[in-house]
Amino acid sequence: MSPHLFDRIIRIGAVGALLLGFWQASDASAAPSPERADALIHLVRxxxxxxxxxxxxxxxxxALNAGTLANRPREAMLATILHGRPGTPMPPWAPFLTEGEADWILDQLINGFPQELARAH
Amino acid sequence: MRIDLRIQALLLAAGLFAGCASQPPAPELRGTGDLGVVIARASGKIAVVDTSHRTVLGEVSGLGDLSHASVVFARDGRFAFVFGRDGALTRVDLLARRITHRVQQAGNSIGGAISQDGRIVVAQNYEPGGIRAFDADTLAPLAEVPSTYGAEGKRSKVVGLADLPGNRFAYALFDAGEIWVTDLSDPKTPHTEKYAAGLQPYDGLVTPDGRYYLAGLFGEDGLALLDLWQPEKGVRKVLREWGRGDEKLPVYKMPHLRGWAMADGYLWLPAIGRHQVWVVDTRSWQQVAQIPVAGQPVFVMARPDGRQIWVNFAFPDNGKVQVIDSLSRSVVKSLEPGRAVLHLEFQPRGGEVWLSARDDNRVSVINTERFDTLTSFSIDAPSGIFFTTRAARIGF
Structure with missing residues (x-):
């Protein structure tokens, strides 16, 4: 399979998964619990x-700061988080994140990512 | 004799008086051969440690963003050069435990190296891409080599910087797919030779004799090898056939090659995209074994006597450490010394190893024969551990 075709299949799959995720998330707020939010902030940082x-x-x-991400298409960024980016070292994070969590992370990145709280020793 | 005693008494009194003044105490009279540095990555601090007595002597703060920080040492082991992610280069006096010099030398940096003669410190930078050289005593800038490539004049991220004999430095250009060797023997006029390497070199190492530079490739199978004794022969691809066609596993943290692992006459390397350690014959550059391990290896480090190889792993297996026996080439011990084990460093003769567990805010000292924990320290989000004995080793 050519890398190009593979890329397209991944993209089509990613868009499908995203649409499904959007449909699922549309009836409930995607905000994770405070504990999970802390864990996600830790994971990202x-x-x-x-x-x-x-x-x-x-x-x-x-860089993943607000300025860098502001003008990029949201769907493509979500697909990159969840499914990685072929041809680059970016790996898929879907094994560790729900789509709602990836969506929440993207929101945080765009709005200025929170600092970690001091962790107990 | 009596006069001598009086003079001594006077000197003693003067010394006591001086001791009452607000001057900080003079550095303790001691050697530096058993000192080390532990990076506290989240708080911009380093801890200065004593490996003989397994103690933290103190800390030095104000070092900036220390994610992916690394350290090289002056030849006297007294001064540490700390390279921060934010592009700062800081010279720290380990005895006085204070910063002597600090420069903001780039926007984004991942490490550096020190020259054979100890006079030149070189930083490898992502942004702006290239290397920069500084005077090791003053951090005054000496030279810059921008990693410019291609028709558009882009600058590549620089990875895998290694010191070579003759005040030369080898490094790889991630975006350009090249290996460059820069001669800084006359720092005012650096001379650079460039070699095609392959797709996306992600790190590099130099062998302990300074002869071979090896760059790991992310974008294709195999590694790029440059014989620095015969650089005119160019880069050779080695280990290409291994695992070819296998589906590669995702890599949640890039393996690190710096700090060669030579043991039992072979070179031990982390595979990339495969949960394996590779054993390589450095005469033929053929593989002699591939050892299955618990995850994507990050650091593959030989105990100094070469009898054991210790391996840590990328997320999500970063709570594990495995020990390979170099004769049987199999994992003989699996440890879980804490959450997110980022780095390990052996005592110079290998009896003890220090490991950092980032998410437990703990550094543990483990006996390498019995695997029992001898002591541990609370250090905030510890990452790299660097002992001053690195000062005397090529490629560290």
Whole structure:
């Protein structure tokens, strides 16, 4: 299979998954519980931070600050979070995130990502 | 004799008086061979540690964004050069535990190296892409080599910087797919040779003799090998056939190659996109074994005597550490020393290993024969651990 075709299939699949997710999320707020929100903030800052930087200023991966993301299509960004981006090191995070959580993370990124609360020693 | 005693008494009194003044105490008279640094990545601090007594001597703060921070040491082991993600380079006096010099040298940086003669510190930068060289005593800028490539004059992210004999430095250009070797023996006029390497080199290492530079490739199978004794022969792709055609697994954190792992005469490497450690014969550059491990390896580190190889892992397996026996080439011990084990560092002769568990805010010291925990410290979100013995090793 050519990489191009593979890419297209991934994209079509991603859009389908997104539409389904949108339909599911439309009747309920996607906001995670406070505990889960803390865990997601930690995940983004520390583990996404491996490539994007703990302050999300970029690294091997691009910066994820509000200014960088503002003009990008939301569907494509969500697909990238959930399914990765073929041809780049960006891996799929769907095994660890629901679509609603990915959507919430994207909201936080666009609005200025929260800092982590101090964690108990 | 009596006069001598009086002089001594006077000097003692003067010393006591001086001790009452507000000057900070002079650094303790001690060696530096058993010192080390632990990065507290979230708080912009480093802890200065003593590996003989397994203690934290103190901390130095104000170092900025230390995610992906790394450290190299001056040859005397007294001064640490800390490279921050935010592009800051800081020179820290480990004995006085204070910052002596600090420069904001780039917008985004991931590490650096120090020259063979100890006089030049070089930073590798993502933004703006390239390397920059600084005077190791003053951090005064000496030279810059922008990683410009292609017709549009873009600058590539620089990865895998390694010090080479002759005040040269090798590094790889992630976006350009090249390996560059820059000679800084005359820092005012750097001279750079460029070699095609392959798709998306993500890190590199130099072998302990300084002869081979090896860059891992994300975008294709195999590694790019440059023989620095015969660089005119160009880059050779090695280990291409292994795992070819296999579906690659997602990589949630890039493996690190820096700090070669030589053991039992072989080079031990983290595979990428495969949950394996690869064992490579450095004469033939053929694989001799692939060892299944618990996840995507990040650091593959040989105990200094080479009898064991310790491996940590990328998310979501980053709570595990595995120990490979270099003779049987199999995992002989699996440990769970804490949540999010980011790094490990052996004592110079290997009897103890220090491991950082980021999400438990803990550094543990483990005996490498019995695997029992000897002590542990509370350090805020610890990541890299660097001992001053690195100062004497090529490629560290």
């Amino acid at each position: 520390q583990d996404c931070g491996s490539c994007h930087g703990m302050q999300l200023t970029g690294g091997l991966g691009p």
